[in-house]
Each structure stands twice: as structure tokens, then as C-alpha cells.
Amino acid sequence: MRQGHYPQFESFIKQNANLATASEDELRAELELRNFKKPFPLHVFNDKIKPFLDALHNEYDLPRSFIGLTLLAAYSAAIGTCYHLRVKKIGNIYLPIWACLEGISSSGKSLVMNQVLKPLNEKQVQFDEEAEECKNITGQYPDKLKQLVYRDSHVQTLIRSVMTDNPKGILKDADEILEWINGMNQISRKEGTDEQFWMSGWNCRPYTAIRANQQKYHLASPFVNVIGGVQPSITYKLFKNDRETTGFIFRLLFAVPEVVKIADVNLDYEMPDEFEKIHRESINSLIDDLIATSPKASDYSKVLELSDEAIKEYKGWVVKRRNLTNRISDPKEKEIHAGILGKIKEYCLRFSAILHIADLSYDEHPVYPNHDFIKRSTVLRAIELAEYFFESAVNVSERVSKSVVAPPEVIRFASYTHAAFSFQKIGDLEFNTKGSTPEARKKKAERAIKKMIKEYPNVFRAIEK
Numbered sequence: 001m002r003q004g005h006y007p008q009f010e011s012f013i014k015q016n017a018n019l020a021t022a023s024e025d026e027l028r029a030e031l032e033l034r035n036f037k038k039p040f041p042l043h044v045f046n047d048k049i050k051p052f053l054d055a056l057h058n059e060y061d062l063p064r065s066f067i068g069l070t071l072l073a074a075y076s077a078a079i080g081t082c083y084h085l086r087v088k089k090i091g092n093i094y095l096p097i098w099a100c101l102e103g104i105s106s107s108g109k110s111l112v113m114n115q116v117l118k119p120l121n122e123k124q125v126q127f128d129e130e131a132e133e134c135k136n137i138t139g140q141y142p143d144k145l146k147q148l149v150y151r152d153s154h155v156q157t158l159i160r161s162v163m164t165d166n167p168k169g170i171l172k173d174a175d176e177i178l179e180w181i182n183g184m185n186q187i188s189r190k191e192g193t194d195e196q197f198w199m200s201g202w203n204c205r206p207y208t209a210i211r212a213n214q215q216k217y218h219l220a221s222p223f224v225n226v227i228g229g230v231q232p233s234i235t236y237k238l239f240k241n242d243r244e245t246t247g248f249i250f251r252l253l254f255a256v257p258e259v260v261k262i263a264d265v266n267l268d269y270e271m272p273d274e275f276e277k278i279h280r281e282s283i284n285s286l287i288d289d290l291i292a293t294s295p296k297a298s299d300y301s302k303v304l305e306l307s308d309e310a311i312k313e314y315k316g317w318v319v320k321r322r323n324l325t326n327r328i329s330d331p332k333e334k335e336i337h338a339g340i341l342g343k344i345k346e347y348c349l350r351f352s353a354i355l356h357i358a359d360l361s362y363d364e365h366p367v368y369p370n371h372d373f374i375k376r377s378t379v380l381r382a383i384e385l386a387e388y389f390f391e392s393a394v395n396v397s398e399r400v401s402k403s404v405v406a407p408p409e410v411i412r413f414a415s416y417t418h419a420a421f422s423f424q425k426i427g428d429l430e431f432n433t434k435g436s437t438p439e440a441r442k443k444k445a446e447r448a449i450k451k452m453i454k455e456y457p458n459v460f461r462a463i464e465k
Helices: 007-015 028-034 047-058 064-082 109-116 118-138 155-165 177-182 193-202 232-239 273-289 308-326 331-361 376-404 408-418 423-430 438-455
Strands: 083-087 091-093 098-102 170-176 207-210 216-219 224-230 253-255 302-306 371-374
Touching: 047 064, 047 109, 047 273, 064 083, 064 098, 064 109, 064 118, 064 170, 064 224, 064 253, 064 273, 064 331, 064 376, 083 331, 091 331, 098 109, 098 232, 109 118, 109 170, 109 224, 118 273, 155 193, 155 216, 170 177, 177 224, 177 232, 193 207, 193 224, 224 232, 232 376, 253 376, 273 331, 302 308, 302 331, 308 331, 308 376, 331 371, 331 376, 408 423, 408 438, 423 438
Parallel strands: 083 302, 098 224, 098 253, 170 224, 302 371
Antiparallel strands: 083 091, 207 216
């Protein structure tokens, strides 16, 4: 954080050196200054990683939410299918994360992914070099190509090659999340085909596909993480094709910055090696010590369960959130909140497992039990994350709805602009009252349209179906 941006905030920082990972109570003064209801709770992460997180926030000027969500994605990708949470009446819950960083250009989306995902990308470089070395020696690549992070591949290639060679799972680094969304169904041209694969991958349900020439592919436990960014002005495109109604879009976790601004990186700062080392060793331990030994995750996946106290806390939180949703009177709003809660309830359980396993990775000599129990204190940390992501999803949904759903009058005026009507023609159609002049009608139309564009920007865009 650079000097001179917010004088009161600078003073607050000086009194709270570890502001980025401070608790919500410690952030109260800052909340009053910024008027932001739900800061990302970075304090839920292990104490040993907090110096790294604080440096990313204070020196790289990266939003807490970007840092926290990207870290969750990094843990999840490193763990893969090697752990699952067993919950009575629900079954086995695996731990994929779909992450969307919503921010303006240069707000730090790419920078935070470069910093936090660095251990994963370094491991992928190692895998690629090993494959090239094999080709140089034998004349061909290994029978199975190790893949941890991938960027460009159609679903058919994922199913046939990438996923079958890497049962532990992979991370889709989309950079721009719309690239991932828009890339669906490009080959099949059949709407929903690719979405079905991704939804199977979201909770590791078995996926079977029959392709050309009666070729059948079966994935017993597909595990695919997704991470990417989007600019607020085009977030609405994620909601096209009824993805909000079907619940597809709310499988994405949204990181919304506390302040909308360009990141002001301290170019004089160099991240201490010991900070990066702690992060790298944690992620590498999860990658190297947790091994997938079969195409079927249930053959090797380690088991976590909630302690009785943890179950009680989780159930209490779900009841509280459910009651709040049931009190909503507007049917559309209630439907959206219910859809969000349905996904966030499961994410809360995933968070509890991820935090538990991540804590183990910071031990001097990490040991990953085959069967372990998650404590109440860990579930309370997971609930803080779930609360943030519930509110961020509601925030994004409401902004999209306001900018897309409009009164008939606004839609009518938008149709004029789409038809390239002049202000004069629109004024003559809408404001041709007795005694009005052509110039007055033109100016009135111009003022009305400018106001509507500001309030309902996306209605005035030609949104392709």
C-alpha cells in the first residue's frame, strides 16, 4: 500500500503491522473508512504463511480476496483426489475449487496468480522437462504425460489423454475466465455437452462419453480446478444461457476487491526468500507426498470426517443461512439466494478439509493420516470463508441483474439504439408533445438515453444469444 492513498488508512496500517491477516474485529476501523461489508478473512490461513500473504497485500497491493481465493485453489490442486471428506447422508466430498477473480484491468489478477500459483507452475515445468528428456533419449514421449497445470485443451482431449494420465487431477489456468466459458462446445456444437463434463468434474462424479466411431471414455473420478479473472464490465457474460438458473455459474467462487483500483506495486520491495520457501515447501509437500495410485479415487483417497463439535457448528450455520433465505419475499431473489447457498454449503465443507490438510503441510515433517478428524475451530474458519463467498456471489448476481434486467421503457429505448435510430428520431417518437420543438425533443431523448445507459449498461449492449 503506497503512502498518500488514504491517510487515515495509512495510520491504521502503522498500528496494525499484520493488517492483511488481521481478524474481522481488528479490521473494523478500516471497514468504517472503506464502507465495505465483507473483507476477505485472510486470518483463517495457517500462521506460518501469513508473512507471505501480508507481503502480497501490503507490498504488491493485491486485494485480500484475490490472494485468499488463489491460495485455496493452489491447495486444492496440490491435494487433488488424494483426500475426501466423508459426510453421513451426503457421501464422499472431494475438494475442487472454481475461482473467479473479478477486477478491473491491472488490478492484480494475473500478478496474484503468478505469485501464489508459482510452486504449481514450477512443478509443471519440471514435468515438461522430464518428458522432453525422455523423448531425447528414447525418441518418444513417456506413455503417460504428467500434467498439473494446463491452459489450452478441448474437453475431448482432456477426457482422452490428460485426465486419464493424471487421476489426481489438474488445474485449468484460464487467465480470462470467459476464455474457458466461451470455449465450451466449440467442437461438439451441442449445447450443454461440455458443461456436463465440467459439472462432473466439480464434484468428481464419474463421467462417461461416447465419441465418434463408438469410442467410449470413462473417468471414474474427474478432478478439475479452474481459475481465471474477469472484468466487472463483462461479468454479465458469465450468466448467459441460463447459467444462473441452472446453478452452473454459482459453482464459481467470486473474489471481489475491497477497493476498485489499479494495483500499486512497490517496485523497491523484493519478496524474502524465506516467505516464498514456506509457501513452496507446503505446496510441494502436498504434490509429492499425496500420490494417486489408481484411476479410481476411492482406491487410494484418504478420509477426513468432521468431529461431533464441528458437525454441530456446520449444521447451525446452515440453519441460520437457510432461515435468512426463507424470509426473502421476492421469488426471484429467493431463488438466486437458494441456488448460491446450495453450492456454498458444499464449499464450506471443502474449505474445512482444505484448511485441515494445509495446516498439516506446514509441519516440519508433514504426515498425512489415512483417516483424520476435522476440529470445530477449523470448521469455524471455513464458515468465515463460506460467508464471504456467499456474500460475494450475491453481490455479483445483484449487479448483473440490475444491469441486464430492465423496465419495458428501457428495453424499448435500447431497441432504438440497436436499430441505430438518431436522437432526433427517438425524440420524435417518444416526446412529440404539443408545443415541443424538434431540438427540445432531440435533447430530451439524448438525456434519457445517457441516463439509461448509466443505469442499465448491458441492456444497451447487443448481447448475443
